[in-house]
Amino acid sequence: MSSAVLFVIVAALLFGIGVYGLIIAGHLLRKLFAINIMGNAIFILMVAASGPLDGKPDALPQALVLTGIVIAVSATAFALALMVRLYQLTGQASLHNNEGGDD
Amino acid sequence: MTEAALAGLVFLPLLGACLLLLVPRQWRTALVLLVVVPLPVLLLPITAVVWQQQAVQMAVAGHALPLGIVWRVDALSLLLLWLNAFLLVFVGLQALTRFPPATPAGLRFWPLWLLLAAGIHALLLSADLFNLYVTLELVTLAGIGLIATSNRPAALQAAMRYLLLALMASLLYLLGVGLIYAEIGTLDLYEAGNLLEPGLLPATAMVLMITGLLVKAAIFPLHAWLPAAHGNAPGPVSALLSAIVVKVSIYIVWRLWFWTAEGWPMPALELFLGLLGAGAILYGSALALVQKRLKMVIAYSTVAQLGYLMLIFPLASLLAWQAAGFHLVSHGLAKAALFVAAGNILASLGTDRLRRLAGLDQRLPLDVFTLALASVSLMGLPPSGGFIGKWLFLQAAWEQGAWGWMALIALGGLLAAAYLFRILALTCFHPRSHGHSSRLREPPSRASLAGLLLALAAIGLGFASAPILTMLASAWPGVIAP
Secondary structure, three states: OHHHHHHHHHHHHHHHHHHHHHHHOOOHHHHHHHHHHHHHHHHHHHHHHHOOOOOOOOHHHHHHHHHHHHHHHHHHHHHHHHHHHHHHHHOOOOOOOOOOOOO | OHHHHHHHHHHHHHHHHHHHOOOOHHHHHHHHHHHHOHHHHHHHHHHHHHHHHOEEEEEHHHOOOOOOOEEEEEHHHHHHHHHHHHHHHHHHHHHHHHOOOOOHHHHHHHHHHHHHHHHHHHHHHEOEHHHHHHHHHHHHHHHHHHHHOOOOHHHHHHHHHHHHHHHHHHHHHHHHHHHHHHHHOOOEHHHHHHHOOOOHHHHHHHHHHHHHHHHHOOOOOOOOOHHHHHHHOOHHHHHHHHHHHHHHHHHHHHHHHHHHOOOOOOHHHHHHHHHHHHHHHHHHHHHHHHOOEHHHHHHHHHHHHHHHOOOHHHHOOHHHHHHHHHHHHHHHHHHHHHHHHHHHHHHHHOOOEHHHHOOHHHHOHHHHHHHHHHHHHHOOOOOOHHHHHHHHHHHHHHHOOOHHHHHHHHHHHHHHHHHHHHHHHHHHHOOOOOOOOOOOOOOOHHHHHHHHHHHHHHHHHHHHHHHHHHHHHHHOHHHHOO
16 A cells, blocks of 8 residues: 555656646746656556556556557657747747737 | 448548558549548438437447447537538638648648548547547647648747647546546446546546646636637638637536536536636637737637537536537537638738728628628527527526526627627728738639638528437437436
């Protein structure tokens, strides 16, 4: 039981770090790192919830986490490509407040 | 037959998206048509079955739960499938002129378009919490990719902001799914409803999931990403994003609320969600009144109109259910028409700044007519589809003596009329100022026709309301709950 608590605490800490980074960081790369850290916190939590607490582990959450990792990797790759394109066009890899844009 | 049709809805666009990247240039247009045109036909056998049996269910490739995937279609998902098919065909008509599939721009655009179609279909068929997560992610990524095809800095900035928020939102949703699975060991949307007891952990999970979904649905005050993203995307993309992509997130919230969390005592939360809707209607409409660009007005109008979909939570009756479902469809058609027309205007003038639109009715009569027709439906004038939706909302509020909500719905209609008449007055009743000698590029007639057909459908929906309302009633969980 104590190891499960440890997992939950680690996951909560990671999630907090992720949220903090997402809000504080200016550079898009850092924001993406932060989101990935948040994602990993959730994966840890899901694996811990399926954990071998009494005998054999439950396979389904592990399959879900695997799918989640695949999605996180592809979403990150897409975000990186978008960031590079943004950098090529504007010379900056951060977000600004120009809602309406120019025409 | 039904099962083949269901599979076709998901795999035909998916296959088309992959093949587009492989086939020679001159075959691409034919391939796009070959994929998009049969989609409404595939819906016919499904509609026939749902009409008789209220719902269709199938295990994909015969694999049963828990590792298999189960698809389920009832009248609500069917209605959204029809809306999506309609939009894919008619907005696609404009997209064909804007992004000809044989060009490099077309090659960037059409695979994503078809991927988005496949994602929306898979989402609407899904009946378990985790598949909803996967398909929602697919829809979001394809949608953001489509915004990025515009290649303008403003659009890319908006796409990036949307992406970051959407990724965070899906993580909140996933966390909720993980908690629910840990609690009851099932992911089935409907079975979870029977197994979950109201309590601290399920409530936390539900709040996490709904918060994530409200970000993706751009419900006030989580709407900040929407106007820039929808206002700067290419015309056909804005149309599809505003008309259906944000709505599928609300659709999942409805599913969670009325199926999974059915019967939980949460009056404070109901009121809170309703108040968010009220905030959306007032704030979105007020900001739509002060925008300087046509597409931004329409984007803020989306923020406002999405608010109505939240009124179902405090009202929660059969009438309100029919109203919300009907409003979802009629707004989808009208908003798509507005964005298609605005896209044509933007492409013709090179700008959509409102002060440059003076006297446009003489130069682009068809597109301005489309704007006017769609506006009639959006502000809820009879006999349009928009009128039926708002009228049913008013009736639902009247039935319960909810005067506050009644006032809100009436005020929302009035505000919509204000921001839409502002555009119409500018385009139709102001003489063209002489300072601007902007040259005009006539939009392709097919693109204008696409908008007109969508606007006519939004009006015509008012005459075809009976079967839609009957079907919606059959999907009201208060009726079919076992």
